[in-house]
Amino acid sequence: MRRTVVTTLVVALAAGAVGAALMPRVPHLGGQVSGDPDLAGAVRSAVPDPKGHRGLAVALIENGRIRTAGLGDRDTAGRPVETGTAFEIGSVTKALTGMLLADQVAAGVVRPDDRLGGTWPTVTGPARDVTLAELSSHRAGLPRLAPGSPLGWARIVWSNVSGGNPYAGQGVDGVRSAADRVSPGDGRGEVHYSNLGPSVLGQALAAKAGVAYPDLLEARLLRPLGMTATVVATGPDDLPPDRAHGTRAGGRPLDPWLGAGYAPAGVGPWSTAEDLARLVAATLAGTAPGADAASARFREDDDTRIGYGWFTTRHGDREVVWHNGATSGFRSYVGFERATGRGVVVLGNTDRGVEAIGLRLLGAPEEEAGSATPMAPVWIGVGLAVAFTFLGGLSLFGTARRRELDRVTLLAAAVWAFAYLGLGHRLGDWSVVPAWLWPLGAALSAAAVTLAATRWQALPAVDARVPWRRLLSVASSLFAAALAVAAAIA
Known part of the structure; x- marks a missing residue:
């Protein structure tokens, strides 16, 4: 038992170290700037948290005068956003x-x-x-x-x-x-x-x-x-x-x-x-x-x-005409206020909302601007990150401790432990959830696999009254896990 505990801890620590090297890398709004430097400075002041943004292209319209600025990176290679960089507008x-x-x-x-x-x-x-x-x-x-x-x-x-x-x-x-x-x-x-x-x-x-x-x-x-x-x-x-x-x-x-x-x-x-x-x-x-x-x-x-x-919404004592956009990997916001003759365009190349940035540039109260970004997708991403990262390892621990168990069932649970881990890596919103949780999930899954391995030799291949039903159930589970892994690495 002592040897098993030590082995499990060593494997978990090794898996955690590997997980730290592979953990999600969250984009941050980079320091590159193009266009109007004063507007770029105002945009940075309007960004509540640079984490989760990679690049922004912004325009401010005041009484017919247009100023534009680009901030950060337009791609993962680090090329800068310019004022003429094209974004999906959704x-x-x-x-x-x-x-x-x-x-x-x-x-x-x-x-x-x-x-x-x-x-x-x-x-x-x-x-x-x-x-x-x-x-x-x-x-x-x-x-x-x-x-x-x-x-x-x-x-x-x-x-x-x-x-x-x-x-x-x-x-x-x-x-x-x-x-x-x-x-x-x-x-x-x-x-x-x-x-x-x-x-x-x-x-x-x-x-x-x-x-x-x-x-x-x-x-x-x-x-x-x-x-x-x-x-x-x-x-x-x-x-x-x-x-x-x-x-x-x-x-x-x-x-x-x-x-x-x-x-x-x-x-x-x-x-x-x-x-x-x-x-x-x-x-x-x-x-x-x-x-x-x-x-x-x-x-x-x-x-x-x-x-x-076009929508028209009151924000405090301001009435803003606007529309936003959300596609897979882009966010956009276009708005203007007739009373002041001011308008704004904000384009981003991650799925972090930009509505609050636009409203702050228009002068809306901070609390009004902060409430304009839809929150449901954020909490979905948080739930997926936490649940998938730990669900597979915890489930495998529970399976490995069952009295009635066979190898095919244990194999399916082990595959799912890493399939869930991959889905958590790909689908979770790690700009909100601390990324170091993912290596902990990797360590948990590895520890569970180690514990499962200690029971492998003593288990029958199939322990069921109708073996083909168990095999069919496990095969379908493995197929689903394979699809999940394929999606995670696509």
Whole structure:
């Protein structure tokens, strides 16, 4: 027994040392600066914690004057963020799609109360009766995403675990088909955030114009505003050169999101702080095509109203018009205050929120700014980090101490001990959870494996009345563990 304890401690210490070398490396906002140094200094003062940020591109608009700055690194190689570095902008695109609607209304092409079916006649399902205004303001009663098959949902889950593109292969026909399959729910007329609704709207406006959505956006909004660095990447060849690379706040690199179908909602668009600053300045001045989209028309709650894509929220005594974006490895925030003539653009290349930075630059009270960043994803990442890091080792300890045990069961538990460890490394938010916890989890798993090894020789291969059932159960468990390991190392 004494030898076993000593051996277990030695193995645990060795595994902890190896784990310390392999533990998650959390990005920090680097010291590199480009553009306006005063603005860069203000941004650093507005960042509550540089941990979890890798790079930021920022623009500040004050009474028509635009200042820009880049801070930190645009990729893991340490290349600096510049003021013209392109970032994924995600759902900020919904505001652009809302501006397309307002532009087409002003041009007499459509009306806000036009039905979807009249604008996009190939949509024949119940959703054909929702209006364009409802689609742009998340009031159409459509679900957040299109309903999918079990295989489709499995692919989305796998993409989220492996860091891939969950929207891969979802083209315009897929969005149209989804519009045919859904029915407006009981929440129609109320604001319920949806990615499907703005996607359907953008594709409907493009179909009405007889062009693809990226071409309509280019012709009606981007080109008139001189936003030459803004692109919609529907495939790898469309990705901007020298772009920022996205990672999780815990440091894991992630694939860009590409696809034509959900482009109007934010899958595929890339832009720069400079380009989006042109958009904000022109919208504040009322000269941007579709600038009227930013006018609040419908109420979400006591503090927030919505226009065509743009939200308007009170922060203390300030009223800010805004939209944010969140893709896999990028965060964005665009906002402006009409009363002061001030606007802001903040783009980041990790999944750490940037809303608080933008609001602080606009002058919002610190407590108001801090509450603007969604917290649910952070706590999910914290839970995954802690649970997965220790769950496998603790479970193996419990299995190894069972009286009735066989080798196949013990083997499956040992594999899962390290599979969980890998998932914790990849999926946990180590910008919040201390990274040194992961080596402790590695030491725990190694100690549990050592204890299991001491029982191996005395155990039967299969201890069950129906051996094939036990083997099938263990085989399926090992297959799932193999998938988890593959996702962790992808």
